[in-house]
Amino acid sequence: MDSQEFIDRCKVLVAEYTNNHLDVTDNKAIIPREVYVVWSAKTLQNNKALLSTPLSDGMYYEVTFNGDKNEIYFDAYKKFENIKYDL
Template sequence: MNEKEFLDWCKEEVVKYTNNHLDKSDNKQITKDDVFMVWACKTLQNNKALLSTTLFDGMYYECTYNGDKKEMYIDAYKKWENYKVERTVKS
């Protein structure tokens, strides 16, 4: 599977997941144009991509393709917070 095929598949699955989990009373649906790739990597026959959407819901998706088994696994995450951590150097 090449990178374009993998990313298209990832976006399709993120659209399905998102649209199935949106509040139906909001009358909102997303398309593949609303999904963007943050990072992707291909190692041997395997692929991994991190994706998000243009929605302000804090969701983040990790798609992993196992080329040996021809299976993709998707983890859906919610961003809870982002904070700065400074390293202190001991003397």
């Protein structure tokens, strides 16, 4: 799987996951083109990406493609805090 195909698939997975977990009374839905990539990398046959959506829900997503096994792993996280420390 090349990098663009991987990113396109990631955006679909994140949009589907987000839409399946939104409160239906909010009357919102995300489409794949609204999902954005924060970071991505490809090493040999493997890919990894961190993604998010424009929703203010504090969620971000990590998607990994294992090229040896032809498997995708999907992790969903919620950001609770961002603390600055002066050094």
